[in-house]
Every structure is written in C-alpha cells, then in structure tokens.
Amino acid sequence: MNLVLPSLGFGIITASTLLPAAVGFTLQFSATGVLNIAFGAQMTFAAFIAYVCTQAGLSIWLALAAAAVCGALASALLNRFLLTPFARRGTTFFGMVVVTIALALLVEYAVELIWGPLPVSYPLTAPGLVHVGPMSFTHSQLVVLAIGVVFAIGTHALLRYTRAGKAIRAVADNRDLARSSGISAQRITDLAWLVSGLMGGAAGVMLGISLSSVSYTMGDTFLLEIVAAAVLGGVGQVYGAMLGALVIGVLLQESAIVLGGAYAPISAFAVLILVLLIRPTGILAGAAKAKGVS
Amino acid sequence: MRLSQQNAGPRRRAHGKRRLAALAASAAVGALTLAACGSSPGSTANGGSGSASGKLDLVALDPFSGADASYGPLALSGCYPAVHLINAAGGVLGHQLECTSSDTRGDPQDAVPAANALVANGSNVVAVLGPSSDEILSVMGILEQAKLPSFPMSGDSQYDHQTNPYFWRLVPPDADEGYAMAAWAKDHGFTRAAAVFASGSQAQADGPASQSGFKALGGSIVASVSLTPGQPSYSTEAAQVAASHPQVIFYDAGAPESATFLAELVQQMGKLPPVYVVETEEEPGWITAVTGAIGAKALRSFTAFESATPASTVPGWKTFSTSLSAVASQVPDYKQYLNDPFTLSYYDASNLVALAMLEAHSTKPAVFDKYIMGLTEPGAGKVVVTNFAAGKKALAEGKQIQYVGALGTITLDKYHNIAAPFVALTEGSNPKQIGTVPTNLMVGAAG
Incomplete structure (x- = not known):
C-alpha cells in the first residue's frame, strides 16, 4: 500500500497543531524581541489546565478554550511582572533567553509537582474515521485541523485588518518609529504576549489531543519543531511560520515512510538547514516584506 | 513477578x-x-x-x-x-x-x-x-x-x-525477551509479525532479537517500525503497521510514545491484533499512560514476557x-x-x-x-x-x-550468561501468568 498520500493527511494534522504554536512564538518574538524558550512549558501548563477542566466535566473543546484563555493571561502576566522588569534594567538578549530557560524549568517542575510525572489523557470520544480520498482522519483530528485553519485566518485578519494588528506589525518593524507615531509600544507588547499565550495555550491542548496523552515534558519536546517552523518561515515572519509549520509537519510524516521513523526528525531538520543555506532569512522573509504583511 | x-x-x-x-x-x-x-x-x-x-x-x-x-x-x-x-x-x-x-x-x-x-x-x-x-x-x-x-x-x-x-x-x-516473543508467536501458530520498537536503549536488543528469532522459526516480519521518542505524531508509523496486516505485533517503547502510537494504531486498525510486550511495559506508569490513551479493554490483547521467578x-x-x-x-x-x-x-x-x-x-x-x-x-x-x-x-x-x-x-551458557526460562503474562495492574515459553523454541529463536 502506498502511504505517501495518507501520510500527507497525517502531516497536515501535525501542521495544524504546529501552526498556532509557531505563529504565536514568532508573533511574540517579532513584536517584543524576546526569544521565549519557556513557550513550550507554557503550552504544557495550558494542556494540564485543560485536563483539569475535563476532569471537572467540561467537554474537551470548552476545556481548550479555557486553557487558551488561561495561557493568554499567564503569558501577559509573565511579560508584565517578570520580563518587563528585566528589560527595563537593560538585560541583554542572551540574558533574557537565560531568564526564559529558567522559567521553562520552573514551570516544568511545577507541573510535575502538581500533576505528577506520569502522562494523563483527555477523555475523547470513540475515534470514528472520516475518509477523504486516501487520507483518513478521526473526528478529533478534523476539529484540530479546523482550529488550525481558524487560527491561520484569524491571524491574517488580525494583522491585516485591525488597528491592533497593524500596530503589532509596526512595532515589530521599527519599535522607535512606531512609538514616535503615537503607538504605545508597551500596550502592543502586552497584546503580543496575550495573543501569543492564547495561541500557545490552544496549541498545547491540540498537542495533547494529537498525542493522546499529556505529559510534563511534552511542550519542551515540541519546542524544537516550533522553532524549526518559525526559522524555516523566516524569524519573525507570521506567514512564514504558517508555511514553515506545514512544511515541517508534512516532512516529519513523509520522511518516516522514506527513511523510517528513527530518522524522520533528522530529515526534517536536514531540509531546514538546506533551505537556510539557500535562503538564510527563511522562505518568506523577502516576500512578506515586499507585500507589507510581515 | x-x-x-x-x-x-x-x-x-x-x-x-x-x-x-x-x-x-x-x-x-x-x-x-x-x-x-x-x-x-x-x-x-x-x-x-x-x-x-x-x-x-x-x-x-x-x-x-x-x-x-x-x-x-x-x-x-x-x-x-x-x-x-x-x-x-x-x-x-x-x-x-x-x-x-x-x-x-x-x-x-x-x-x-x-x-x-x-x-x-x-x-x-x-x-x-x-x-x-x-x-x-x-x-x-x-x-x-x-x-x-x-x-x-x-x-x-x-x-x-x-x-x-x-x-x-x-x-x-535483554535479547532473551525478544526471543521469548518470537517463540510464543511461533507456538501460537502466527506466521506474520510486525515489529515496533523505540529507538535506543533496551529496545535495540529485544527488537532485533524478536525479528531474527521469528525469522529463524520460519515466520516473516511484515513491518519493522522504529519509534523516535518525543515526536508529535506516529500516524505514518501506525499506518505502516496497519497496512501490513500483521497477526501479531512485537512491541517495546516508553510510555509517552506508546500512548500516542497505540492510540493512532487503534484508530487505524479498529481492533488490535495480539501485542507482545516486555517486562518494562508492566510498570504501573506505562499501564496508566497507555490505558488512558486506548482504554483498559484494548490492553486485553497484550501479552507480557519476563523471566520466570521460582515459586x-x-x-x-x-x-x-x-x-x-x-x-x-x-x-x-x-x-x-x-x-x-x-x-x-x-x-x-x-x-x-x-x-x-x-x-x-x-x-x-x-x-x-x-x-x-x-x-x-x-x-x-x-x-x-x-x-x-x-x-x-x-x-x-x-x-x-x-x-x-x-x-x-542456574543454567549458564559458555559465555557465562544465565539462560532463564520465560513466562507469558496478561497485561494490566494485576497480571496473571498464562504459561511458560517453550524452551526449545527460545533456543531455536536464538539460533
């Protein structure tokens, strides 16, 4: 049986989970300049919030919404009360990276302490399959796919058609110029962290659904793919991150056929290196700038 | 035990x-x-x-x-x-x-x-x-x-x-657990097996052993899949196994990747064929994680193998x-x-x-x-x-x-390694012994 097309479907599902995470990660980076290594841990935290919600009787989809909101609030608070004070004191880029690494460990330890080292699972309904040509999806996967698409369209609408989105782009492009144009950089920074947290929170729950389990290290493990998608698309390029998510997601699945599962991650990152050798700024860096949608 | x-x-x-x-x-x-x-x-x-x-x-x-x-x-x-x-x-x-x-x-x-x-x-x-x-x-x-x-x-x-x-x-x-799987499958008349093992650690001993052992006993390996821990999905690997229509699956992987892979395999196969696992898959943490992902009922198709301890x-x-x-x-x-x-x-x-x-x-x-x-x-x-x-x-x-x-x-071979008998058990929080793996088949599997 030829598995290339079925795997394309699996790759799209992986990309759907990767998309909000990569977009949230790169959106926050482009607007604030902080490389947030704790992003994966934030995802994990949100995934466990959703677990608590499901244990309390909420449906998984309501739990996802609640976790996304919690993720957004946690992200905004994290910026306001931890990272901003460091930034005000002139902490360097690498200093901020170290702060986020420490934060990632703290969150991970806290999650392990609260919920234990063993994986837990969401109570999902029986996995009925929907066949689309040679591809097959469970109902949950289709919802995950739909959420990914909603995030892609929502992000596009936010950046393209709203004042807040345009302000985020302006701050990302030139913070000082944006400020002299009357844009409150602090407010936009807060907004970027909020949106990033929302996407990260949702992505954490989507990852938990995709993995059929939630563990305290899952976000950290997934961070590598998130960064790869963001870098592949062009660091700070939101649309690039979307494309990067799709490429990485599909590559991870397709290369498992060609090279076997053991080498799938390697092949995805090998392609990443190759692309960066040809286009050091990522796939969409130039195109996005030209269209004014970076 | x-x-x-x-x-x-x-x-x-x-x-x-x-x-x-x-x-x-x-x-x-x-x-x-x-x-x-x-x-x-x-x-x-x-x-x-x-x-x-x-x-x-x-x-x-x-x-x-x-x-x-x-x-x-x-x-x-x-x-x-x-x-x-x-x-x-x-x-x-x-x-x-x-x-x-x-x-x-x-x-x-x-x-x-x-x-x-x-x-x-x-x-x-x-x-x-x-x-x-x-x-x-x-x-x-x-x-x-x-x-x-x-x-x-x-x-x-x-x-x-x-x-x-x-x-x-x-x-x-470690390889003996692989030979035990192969011998038990042969003893149950299976001829087509899929092998699914995590990359690294013990699985690199019992994985190859189960495959070479099963082939030595006349069986064929219809799919051989390696699971790299920490991946966001193993759907393709699950599809490879499902497409090979195995009668039995030889399996050894950690709890997180097992929860993901086995859930995806259940989605694609509907009902799992017999799944043979090793001693570490009897750990409470593994069982909890996998049960949460595929349900306790699906675990009934699992058989675990471990060295026998004396009565x-x-x-x-x-x-x-x-x-x-x-x-x-x-x-x-x-x-x-x-x-x-x-x-x-x-x-x-x-x-x-x-x-x-x-x-x-x-x-x-x-x-x-x-x-x-x-x-x-x-x-x-x-x-x-x-x-x-x-x-x-x-x-x-x-x-x-x-x-x-x-x-x-205590039976030691010429390499000073013990040749222990192996038993088959049900998988779950309270495992029951099903039987003893035929020694002659284990020896045959080991070549």
Whole structure:
C-alpha cells in the first residue's frame, strides 16, 4: 500500500497543531524581541489546565478554550511582572533567553509537582474515521485541523485588518518609529504576549489531543519543531511560520515512510538547514516584506 | 513477578526524566548505603586474597546516587541475606564476609575512579556485585584486568557472547525477551509479525532479537517500525503497521510514545491484533499512560514476557526469604525485594562466590573464579544444595555439589550468561501468568 498520500493527511494534522504554536512564538518574538524558550512549558501548563477542566466535566473543546484563555493571561502576566522588569534594567538578549530557560524549568517542575510525572489523557470520544480520498482522519483530528485553519485566518485578519494588528506589525518593524507615531509600544507588547499565550495555550491542548496523552515534558519536546517552523518561515515572519509549520509537519510524516521513523526528525531538520543555506532569512522573509504583511 | 516501580528497570538504560523517582528512591538508598557503611573497600592489591582473619568484601559497584540510585540497593538487598547466612555458618576459610558499596553515581565517568579505587585499595575484595548498565562499558575492562569476578546488573546485548572469564551474568540478556516473543508467536501458530520498537536503549536488543528469532522459526516480519521518542505524531508509523496486516505485533517503547502510537494504531486498525510486550511495559506508569490513551479493554490483547521467578515452594527461595526478613534492619522495606529477580540473583551470586572459595580452598579471585561454573552444573554423584551451610557441609565431606539457590536451577551458557526460562503474562495492574515459553523454541529463536 502506498502511504505517501495518507501520510500527507497525517502531516497536515501535525501542521495544524504546529501552526498556532509557531505563529504565536514568532508573533511574540517579532513584536517584543524576546526569544521565549519557556513557550513550550507554557503550552504544557495550558494542556494540564485543560485536563483539569475535563476532569471537572467540561467537554474537551470548552476545556481548550479555557486553557487558551488561561495561557493568554499567564503569558501577559509573565511579560508584565517578570520580563518587563528585566528589560527595563537593560538585560541583554542572551540574558533574557537565560531568564526564559529558567522559567521553562520552573514551570516544568511545577507541573510535575502538581500533576505528577506520569502522562494523563483527555477523555475523547470513540475515534470514528472520516475518509477523504486516501487520507483518513478521526473526528478529533478534523476539529484540530479546523482550529488550525481558524487560527491561520484569524491571524491574517488580525494583522491585516485591525488597528491592533497593524500596530503589532509596526512595532515589530521599527519599535522607535512606531512609538514616535503615537503607538504605545508597551500596550502592543502586552497584546503580543496575550495573543501569543492564547495561541500557545490552544496549541498545547491540540498537542495533547494529537498525542493522546499529556505529559510534563511534552511542550519542551515540541519546542524544537516550533522553532524549526518559525526559522524555516523566516524569524519573525507570521506567514512564514504558517508555511514553515506545514512544511515541517508534512516532512516529519513523509520522511518516516522514506527513511523510517528513527530518522524522520533528522530529515526534517536536514531540509531546514538546506533551505537556510539557500535562503538564510527563511522562505518568506523577502516576500512578506515586499507585500507589507510581515 | 513484578518489579516495584521504585526499583524497576536496571537493565534498561536510563532515559527520560526521573527526578521524582530518584527522590523517592533516595530514602531507601540512603538507608541501605548507611547500612553498608558507605565503605569503599580499603587496602591494597588487586585480586587480593585478604588477610588471614580479615573480612572479605562483596562490593556493590553500582549507582547509589543520581537518577538510578535505586540500582545499588538491589545488589545489597541480595548480598545482606546471603552474607548473614554465610557468616552464621562459620564464614569462609576462617573469614567473615561483608557487603560494602562503591557509588558509581550511574555515570560512566564517575564510575572509573570508583572502580580504580576498588581495585587499587581492595585487597579484601573477592567479588563485585555490579556494575549496572549505566557504567558497565567504562568499568568492565578494569574489573577484568583485576581478575575480579563480577556479576553485572545489565542485560546489554553486547555481552551476550563475551569471553571475559570473570564475567558472570545472572540476569537474562535483554535479547532473551525478544526471543521469548518470537517463540510464543511461533507456538501460537502466527506466521506474520510486525515489529515496533523505540529507538535506543533496551529496545535495540529485544527488537532485533524478536525479528531474527521469528525469522529463524520460519515466520516473516511484515513491518519493522522504529519509534523516535518525543515526536508529535506516529500516524505514518501506525499506518505502516496497519497496512501490513500483521497477526501479531512485537512491541517495546516508553510510555509517552506508546500512548500516542497505540492510540493512532487503534484508530487505524479498529481492533488490535495480539501485542507482545516486555517486562518494562508492566510498570504501573506505562499501564496508566497507555490505558488512558486506548482504554483498559484494548490492553486485553497484550501479552507480557519476563523471566520466570521460582515459586515460593522452592527450597532455596524459602531460605532466602527467611534470611531477608532476618536482616530487615539492613534492608528497609525488605518485602519489596522478595520476588525481585535482581535481588535473587545477587543472593545467589554471593553464595556462589562463597562456595567457590570453599571448593577452591582459596580466597584468591583468580583461583576460585574457575569453580563458579562447576557449582551451577548438574553431574553424576553431585549433591544438590540449596543454601551455603549445606554446601559447606557437603564440600567438607569431600563431595561435589550443585548449587540450586533462590533463582532455582542456574543454567549458564559458555559465555557465562544465565539462560532463564520465560513466562507469558496478561497485561494490566494485576497480571496473571498464562504459561511458560517453550524452551526449545527460545533456543531455536536464538539460533
């Protein structure tokens, strides 16, 4: 049986989970300049919030919404009360990276302490399959796919058609110029962290659904793919991150056929290196700038 | 037989984060280490014979701190009850024995100075109870050069055909679990198997063994899939397995990737065929994770394989059990070790060393090492003994003996690896034994 097309479907599902995470990660980076290594841990935290919600009787989809909101609030608070004070004191880029690494460990330890080292699972309904040509999806996967698409369209609408989105782009492009144009950089920074947290929170729950389990290290493990998608698309390029998510997601699945599962991650990152050798700024860096949608 | 979660898995190389497990183990470790006086063996001369009336040391060269801190206490939990009985029976050639420890921290680099110190300062050292998988590669050569009989706590497959005369492995090689899977599948008439194993660690021993073994028995491997831990999805791998329509699946992977992969496999296959797993998939954490992902009902198609432990009616085990309870002050929470195969193997190892010294009339490791194999072998006119005291008495009467201890009959191959029988069990929190894996098929699988 030829598995290339079925795997394309699996790759799209992986990309759907990767998309909000990569977009949230790169959106926050482009607007604030902080490389947030704790992003994966934030995802994990949100995934466990959703677990608590499901244990309390909420449906998984309501739990996802609640976790996304919690993720957004946690992200905004994290910026306001931890990272901003460091930034005000002139902490360097690498200093901020170290702060986020420490934060990632703290969150991970806290999650392990609260919920234990063993994986837990969401109570999902029986996995009925929907066949689309040679591809097959469970109902949950289709919802995950739909959420990914909603995030892609929502992000596009936010950046393209709203004042807040345009302000985020302006701050990302030139913070000082944006400020002299009357844009409150602090407010936009807060907004970027909020949106990033929302996407990260949702992505954490989507990852938990995709993995059929939630563990305290899952976000950290997934961070590598998130960064790869963001870098592949062009660091700070939101649309690039979307494309990067799709490429990485599909590559991870397709290369498992060609090279076997053991080498799938390697092949995805090998392609990443190759692309960066040809286009050091990522796939969409130039195109996005030209269209004014970076 | 089940390993407790605390001390499960010395044969699997450490992987993943186990900080809490390490913390939980630390209390027992501390107590056992203190009981062993934390003593590194002193004095000089490698391969030494000990002083005329000094104590002879059985040294647990294992991790007593770090992530695998639970391994060291396993060795001591077997050593203490054996030494208790040996000393009660008058010791060996005028010497009392003692159990001591040397902490490798589970780190190959830290283990080297520990092993060197043991060799350089340990004139009283007669045998090493260890090393574990964590440090075996870095210290085994040192111990061999020192001509010290060593009883590794490792199923590492690269020692399956080793030739070091001082190497004695009383725990089954990891590959045996793979051969057990193959033999059981053959015995059940299956001819098409899929092999799914995690990349790295023990799965790299039982995985290839299950496949080569099944082929050797006339079966065919219709899909061979490797799972890399930490991936966001294993859908493609699951599709490969589903598309191959296997009659049985040979499987070994950690809890997180198993939850994901098996859930995706259930989605694609609907109903799982029989899935054969190994001892580590009986750990409570694995069962909890997988049950959450695929439901308890799906676990009914799983069969687990592990080395058989003797029934509580075996005389050697009874003696061990009584002695272990007698040294409860040295072995905290001793009941958890009663059926632990590692504890049993170190109890028997200690007895074999003591009896070998008696038979050789020497406490020099290089001399008595040659007698260990003979003590395990049956033979015409040999007296079967199930404890040290009986063995000492028989040897004093000029008889030849076969030691049948807590593990039952010990069968060693020419590479000094134990050939343990394997049993099949149901998978779940309360496993039940289904049957014994046919030995002839296991031998056939191993080629």
